[in-house]
Amino acid sequence: MLYRKAPNTHNWYSGYNKVINVEEATEKPKISKVVFVFAVTLAVWLLFTWPFAPVDWATIIAGSIISLISGTILAGVATQHPIKALNPVRYFWAACYVFALAWWVMVANLDVAFRVLHPDVPINPGIVKVKTKLKSDSAKTALANSITLTPGTMTVDLSDEGHLYVHWINISSTEVEEATREVVGRFEWLLRRIFE
């Protein structure tokens, strides 16, 4: 029976409006969110147009208009807590984090290179489950990306209960607590100061 009757579609366009999650869709972006997105986008715009004249008012005004469009359309999606970005302490910890991450990546690089070049190839790969105390999505994303950026470990999945599944080149323990201390511990305390 190859012929199939079309599903009942006669009112799916009109029905579509009812499907919308009203709570999320009708949420108006607050003015602080708009201002934050406007400022960041304007800064990036000035980086785009760097090769133009040092003070070119036409470019700056056009950039302001474009940032305003971008802010009013996307402020509801782009940011959640813009007030946090005003705290200068967070930027200090973020700068610290960049250097710390560079150091850890270098150490992990040397470790993986040692394992690859060793004649016995002492690896013990597998996937471990680790736990994180971080709450916000931004912090979890930064944590997962930092783990992936470090050679030897790679985030595979992120569950809703705050568990990460990490592929690790040399498993020292399959216990959740033990693995958490080894993989997550060094990133977590800095990320909490930056994002939460």
Place this chain on the structure above:
Amino acid sequence: MSGMSPIVKTVTRWVSPFILAFGIYIALTGHLTPGGGFPGGVIIAGCFVLLTLAYGKEKVDGVFSLKSASVTDSLASLSFLCMGLLGYVFGRGFLNNFIQSGFPGKAFELLSGGNMPIINVAIGFKVGGSLFVVFAYLALFRAIEEE
């Protein structure tokens, strides 16, 4: 379509305003640097397509609904036509570059090119709006099919 994992959602959230601004930048400075209305418009559409893929269409509908995409498309086409018709008003002819021949800007700057930047941005919004509409309809059709 409930969306993807929180990592994809968060990264999409962070980069989406820059993609939109970059699309308009590509369209606006098309007369000075490589680019123009067509690639800029496709980048604008790509921003909302990315949001649709990451978040599902319900969330995007509160940001940039199908109706506002159609309105953007039509308004951009109309403004392109109006720029053409204004040529008659200035006594030159349809789609004449009347701004450039009337008050030429300094070369290699944003305000040079007469009405080229305006038409470029109009084409950008037109292409972006219409491509997003067609993608949203495809996604909608698929969601209905899956029910």
Place this chain on the structure above:
Amino acid sequence: MLTYLLAFILFAVGLYSVINKRNLIKIIMGIIIMEHAVNAFLILIGYRISGKAPILEKGTSVTEFVNSAMDPLPQALVITSIVISLGVVALMVALAVRLYQHYGTFDITEIRKLRG
């Protein structure tokens, strides 16, 4: 001459897919490949050895620019053609999806058998 022939071979691959395949999606892909081949051929016509992109930079004189820039006319035509091809691909995909909904398959021989 060899470079023109390569673009022609690319066109032939797309034509083979359109004529010889039974899958609707493969046919759409053949049309996309043919569009790519035609675009590449038009750009190859406008190519000049050791030429530059047709974008004027500060400080170059116009006569120097005319002697060194690529042919801008095929590029302007192709940039239009690419975006139109995207619209046409969207139309074809919509048609294919509708046919799938109606007949339950992408196979054109089956679709041909089941009229109505």
Place this chain on the structure above:
Amino acid sequence: MVLIQIFLVFTIIAALIAVEAPSALSSIISLGAVGFGLSIAFLWLGAPDIAITQVVVEILTLVILIRATIGKGVTEIRGNESKTLLIGSLILFGLGSAFFANYLSAFPEFGKSAIDVFSETPSQFYLKFGLEKAGGANVVNDILLDFRAYDTLGEATVLFTAILGAITLLNKDVFFGEGGEK
């Protein structure tokens, strides 16, 4: 020049894989390889505008094709059309190649465009007076929006019509009332 030929050979191989691959997803990804290889070739051919457009359009084409085909019974379809159609198309293809070879001899050799061969061409006019009359440094955009703006208007119309057709196909029932399938 050799670099351009290498990229074209790469696109031909990718196109063959795209046509012959059994799985729908892998053939669509190979189609993406065709487009991206061509966009790099465009960059070497001195056409950055087209390279940008090609990359962006290719991404959207892939997204549309994957959304439309994934989860449907595409992979089961094997085999080709009938033999008579293939033979007839081969004959037509031979005729077409003969015509192409005939016209190819009339082309200027590769690496010389019409600007080098003829003394007065439209391209020379555009290159010479682009900055002066239209005001933009990018001559391709000067042609698109000033000298040949009617082309762009027609293009917008064609795009509008194609999108309108797609939308009408996708929700036929809204336009034709209930039971549009009959």
